[in-house]
Amino acid sequence: MAELRDDQVEVEVTRSETVFEGRVWNIRRDEFTYNDDTIVREYMDHTGAVAILALDEHDRVLLIKQYRHPVRARDWEIPAGLLDIDGEPPLESAKRELAEEADLVAERWDVLSEFYTTPGGSDESIRIYLARDLRPAAETFARTEEEADIEVRWVSLDDVVAAVLARRVQNPSLVVGAMTAHVSRAGGWTSLGAADSPWERRSRPVGATTA
DSSP states (O other): OOOOOOOOOOOEEEEEEEEEEOSSOEEEEEEEEETTEEEEEEEEEOOOEEEEEEBOTTSEEEEEEEEEGGGTEEEEEOOEEEOOSTTOOHHHHHHHHHHHHHOEEEEEEEEEEEEESOTTTBOOEEEEEEEEEEEEOSSOOOOOGGGGGOEEEEEEHHHHHHHHHTTSOOOHHHHHHHHHHHHHHHTTTTTOEETTOOOTTOOOOTTOOOO
């Protein structure tokens, strides 16, 4: 039986245009050929993002709670951020986000997981890093808007997994990160990837096509 694996597919994009340009991301309309049909699809043209599951020496996960307007909720999350600085490697983005959102620096970094957030409607891909050997950052960062009232809590990995299974927390990066970390820890962390390993499924730069 063949290995269970998603297949990357290159299709002929005959037309591509930005139909809405937003403050953070755009909506793109592509016309492409697939199965001998001409298909038109609209989707969120996303920068991609990184997320960080920071784990301390007591197997506690750093969680932050902040307001998310589309779902009208203050949800528990792990630190994360957009890949919106041209030329910045994903690992450096993750280090920056951990410092900016949690005032932490990590000495040990590994790739924990990767996932598409909404493959039917967005090209957003997120890479989750496992950050360990933590220490306070040299400086703290001023936070504004939704981040102004961030709540920080350290929670045992087991308790986070229990909250996921009970459907009390639903942020996708937190869910994927916690469940992956729980399984990987049980296997001696052998599933982890090098922090600088290639990211083949990273979101294309906004505006790029595969034509």
